[in-house]
Amino acid sequence: MEHKEKNYITNLTVSPHPDKAYIISPVLEETIARELAHLPPLPEGQVALDTIYVLPNDDTVEVGFYLRNGKAEPVRFGRVPLMLQDDQGRPVARQEFDLGQVIEEVPPYSVRPCEVLFNRAELLLPDAPLNTCKLAADVTGGRLLPLEPANPGPRVELSFGQLIQLEDFVAGLPPxxxxxxxxxxxxxxxxxxxxxxxxxxxxxxxxxxxxxxxxxxxxxxxxxxxxxxxxxxxxxxxxxxxxxxxxxxxxxxxxxxxxxxxxxxxxxxxx
Structure with a gap:
């Protein structure tokens, strides 16, 4: 099998959500740049979701993340099932989010800081330590695109980038x-x-x-x-x-x- 050498995107432009652009100060941009430098390299043409923090509150669990777009075109999302996993890969929370509102459209070769709120009352593992949890796409059994809730069978666990690649693949199939x-x-x-x-x-x-x-x-x-x-x-x-x-x-x-x-x-x- 032929393997092609990957090109990596090393310089992403910070693209804040339009409703929050006013809070991105030069100091915060420097902080974002330092955090991005410690993330895994982003292959050209791919999209990645990287967890930055998990903050438990009284009724919610706030999860901050970066959405990195390594594509030459903008990316936009609809409703996507996400889950919070502990350091052993166990699901701590599952919830569907309208990322069209959370993220909006992310320009080419840019990174967008975002956050989502999980309902703390619906945590699957209430006693799990949350500070080491990571955000991931949630695809259970046959769940992809606009599917109804989950099958009881084996999980298909995907990174956010893999989920987007799957969506692109399905979108490219003949009707x-x-x-x-x-x-x-x-x-x-x-x-x-x-x-x-x-x-x-x-x-x-x-x-x-x-x-x-x-x-x-x-x-x-x-x-x-x-x-x-x-x-x-x-x-x-x-x-x-x-x-x-x-x-x-x-x-x-x-x-x-x-x-x-x-x-x-x-x-x-x-x-």
Whole structure:
């Protein structure tokens, strides 16, 4: 597989929310610049959400974060489910926010300081230490884009940038015909432990929800060979009408049919 060297954005312009531009003083800009210098490099073309602070109040938990836009075009968001995770990756809080209002439009190659308020009465782990928590996109089971609340099955945990990439991918797919269901390959990764993780995007064009209990999946590599095969329990995967969602299938080492997978291109067969 060919790997391209990534370009990183090293100089972002501070772009405050239009309603709060008046509070960004030169001193605060210097503080923001110092904090940005300690964040992981931002690859060109990607978007990142970086937690800055978590502040518990009587009724709320305020979370401050930076939204970094490494794209050459502005980014704007709608309603996005977010979660607060502790340092062990456990969800401490889940809530959906209208980021169109919280963030508005973020210009190209810029960073926007933002904050959201979680309802403290609805914390999932009330006794968890909040000062080490981080903000992340919340995609549970098939939840992506405007989906209804969560499946009970395995979590698909994504960074904010990964969520935006998924949304861009789904937006670029051909329109789905009413009444149809389709499945699109999204990513395939051969892990160090020999497992193959394959993520597919499901789209439900029906007027009723889609439920899947088990699914037979085969992977065909760039050499047109069947390289992995298995039947997966999807834990009652549910996808509402008119929605799209990801699901990751993990093929154990003994489910691989070839030792030399060529994943430079690949496809799946559901049978």
């Amino acid at each position: 789905i015909q009413p009444g149809q269901i389709d499945i699109h390959p999204y990513s395939a990764e051969l892990k160090e432990n020999g497992e193959l993780a394959v993520t597919l995007i499901f789209r439900n064009g029906k007027e009723e929800q889609l439920s899947i209990e088990k699914l037979p999946v085969s992977v065909i590599d760039a050499k047109n060979r069947y390289v992995a095969k298995g039947v997966f329990d999807m834990y009652g995967f549910v996808l509402p009408a008119g929605a799209a969602g990801p699901y990751t299938f993990v093929f154990a080492g003994d489910m691989l049919l070839k030792p030399d997978l060529d994943l430079s291109s690949w496809k799946v067969m559901i049978k």
